[in-house]
Amino acid sequence: MKNPFVYGKRVSGQAFFDRAKVKSDIRNVLDGGSNVLLYGPRRYGKSSLIGEVLSEIRAGGGCCAELNMMEVASLEDFVARFARIVYRELAPVSGALNLIAGFLKRMSPSIGLDEEGKPELRVSFSSGRATVDNLREVLMLPERLCGEKRRIVIAIDEFQEVSELGLGAQFERIMRSVIEKQSHVSYVFLGSKTHMLERMFSSKSRPFYNSAQKFLLLRPPEDESAAFLVERFSSSSIKLDPCLAEKMVRLVDNVPYYLQALGSWTFNAVRGRDADEVSDSDVADGFDSMYSAERILLEDAFRSHPESQRLLMRAIAIEPTGKFDESYRERHGLKSTSTVNTALRRLIADSTIEKTAVDYRLGDPLLAYYLAEC
Ligand SMILES: Nc1ncnc2c1ncn2[C@@H]1O[C@H](COP(=O)(O)OP(=O)(O)O)[C@@H](O)[C@H]1O
Ligand SMILES: [Mg+2]
Numbered sequence: 116m117k118n119p120f121v122y123g124k125r126v127s128g129q130a131f132f133d134r135a136k137v138k139s140d141i142r143n144v145l146d147g148g149s150n151v152l153l154y155g156p157r158r159y160g161k162s163s164l165i166g167e168v169l170s171e172i173r174a175g176g177g178c179c180a181e182l183n184m185m186e187v188a189s190l191e192d193f194v195a196r197f198a199r200i201v202y203r204e205l206a207p208v209s210g211a212l213n214l215i216a217g218f219l220k221r222m223s224p225s226i227g228l229d230e231e232g233k234p235e236l237r238v239s240f241s242s243g244r245a246t247v248d249n250l251r252e253v254l255m256l257p258e259r260l261c262g263e264k265r266r267i268v269i270a271i272d273e274f275q276e277v278s279e280l281g282l283g284a285q286f287e288r289i290m291r292s293v294i295e296k297q298s299h300v301s302y303v304f305l306g307s308k309t310h311m312l313e314r315m316f317s318s319k320s321r322p323f324y325n326s327a328q329k330f331l332l333l334r335p336p337e338d339e340s341a342a343f344l345v346e347r348f349s350s351s352s353i354k355l356d357p358c359l360a361e362k363m364v365r366l367v368d369n370v371p372y373y374l375q376a377l378g379s380w381t382f383n384a385v386r387g388r389d390a391d392e393v394s395d396s397d398v399a400d401g402f403d404s405m406y407s408a409e410r411i412l413l414e415d416a417f418r419s420h421p422e423s424q425r426l427l428m429r430a431i432a433i434e435p436t437g438k439f440d441e442s443y444r445e446r447h448g449l450k451s452t453s454t455v456n457t458a459l460r461r462l463i464a465d466s467t468i469e470k471t472a473v474d475y476r477l478g479d480p481l482l483a484y485y486l487a488e489c
Contacts, residue, residue, distance in 0.1 A: 116386065119347040120379035122372050125163045127170065129350070130375070132343040133335040134164050141168050141303070144328045145268050150294070150302040152316050155332035156466045156478045157307040158372035164332065165270050165303055178267040180204045180257075184276035191245040193280060194253045195238050198224065201253075202236035204267060205260040212236075218259050221248050247282065247289060254293040261299035270303040275311045284322070287315070291322035302327065310464040334369045337361070344378055353385055354392040363398055368480035373405070380404040406481065413485040420467070423450065423458040428467065428477065432486035437474040 121130040144151050145168070153161050169179040180200040187193045198219065206215065215224050215236065222238045229235040240249060257267050277286050294302065304327060306312045316323050334340075341360040348355040363381070367373035381401030385393055417425060430436075430447035439455045449455050459475070462468040469478045477483040 116351055118379050118382050119351050120375045120382060122375035122379060125166045126160075126375070127163065127166055130347075131163055131167060132346075133339045134160065134167075137330055137332065138164060138168055138171075141165075141330060142171065145172070145301045145303070148266075148298065148301055150304070150327035152304045152306075152312060152327040152329045153332060154304075154306050154309050154312045154329070156309065156469070158370055158479075159332050159334060160371045161305050161307070161332050162272055165272075165305060168303075169268065169270060172268055178204045178261075178265060179270065180267060181270045181272065183272040185273045187276070187280075189245075190250065190280045190282065191240060191243075193277075194222070194240075194245045194249050197253050198222075198238050198256060199236050201257045201260065201267075201269075205257065205265070206236075211260075215256070215260075218256055219249075219252050221246070221252055247285060250282075250286070251289055251293060254290060255296075257300045258297040263299075266299045266301070268301045268303060270305065272305045273307065274304040275306045275308040275315065278311075287322040291326060294326060307466055308464065309466050335371065337364050337369050340364045340369050340371075340374055344374065347378060348382070348385075348393060351382070352391060353382070356393070359393060359395065359398060366398070366402060366480075370480055373481060376405050376409075377401055380408075406484065409481055410485065413479075413482050416479075416482060417486065420462075421458075423454050424462055424467075426450075427455060427458045427462065428482075429486045431468060431475055432477055432483040435474045435476040 119129075141151050141153065141164075153165060155161055169181065172179050180203065182196055182200055184193075187196060198215075202211070202215065212224060212226055219238060222240060224236055224238050226234050227237050238253075240246075257269060261267055277290075280286055282289075294300075304312070304316075309331070315321055316325075316327060316329060318324060341357060341364050344360040344363055345355045345357060363377055364374065367377050377398075378401075381393060381397050383404065384397040384400040385391075388397075390397075417428065420428065426447065426449055430443070430449060433447070434443070436443055439449065439452065439459075443449070444452075444455065459468065463470060466478055467482075468475050477486070
């Protein structure tokens, strides 16, 4: 029997739950021609949510294109991929090349075939390197190809990574000035580095100030998460007691990725004993299996931080706190207040640590478990 839980990739349809309100709010902003910033910690479901929104737009006959900055290696790669996704959506007919060549004057566009044998736009640069003029031209391409009648929504995932393209603030300035001139293109900017994106879009001195309607994606309501687990098990004719479902939600701190991962491993445990009802020990076994599967990634995530941050992460995992007074620092072997503050700022900036109303805690419940345990 097929495991009804899906994780580690974008989910849609049956595997997607809740988010109806934010989905329709985002739709409304895009339909009104404005841009959207959807941000929040990793694994809360941003990419899945936008996938659903774009599917709806496509189902209604609209045009959408997507780019993930995590896959972009360089400025040249960004320009080439951007041209490719826009071409795929707006100009997949023969004859369009001349038109595009007219728009991308400073590049040499050509048509090749992708892995499935479909035509694909390729661009090359005269000196092998992309310039800011190439960037400006390619960013204008969607508006030019849209004409008067069509509109397009372009989603750029992990948008904060544009800071790695080597253009510094110039990238933001160029993109903002192009966006302002476009009336047929709406952008969705997505990202997990919440503080970086907040600064980019909310600070008056930055080019993207007020250029998009902001949506912070939080955890789903706990009762809906629990109901989702019950429903998914029941789709495979397995009974899950609602109280046990609530316990599962608490075990993974209601983070959507881990809800599905725990569901999946627990499902395997139930199937392993050929049962039709989830027991406490299935959940315990499911948690252990999930933890073993994730452990190497957790180790890597921990090791990727410098020592001062590692010490602080461990301290917060063992004892979440709102302030780092002398006795707390002593208890956890932390150095001076200024060292702690610098580490804390960095960890909040990359969304490793979250500030709640009462204390600081690790955003990843399994990382917290790992650090408290080892
Ligand atoms: N609305 C949802 N319903 C069910 N599962 C979800 C939902 N959103 C996210 N998930 C789970 O979380 C995982 C990560 O989702 P993803 O959209 O990649 O998050 P993000 O882009 O915020 O990192 C998915 O593979 C899925 O298991
Ligand atoms: Mg994502």
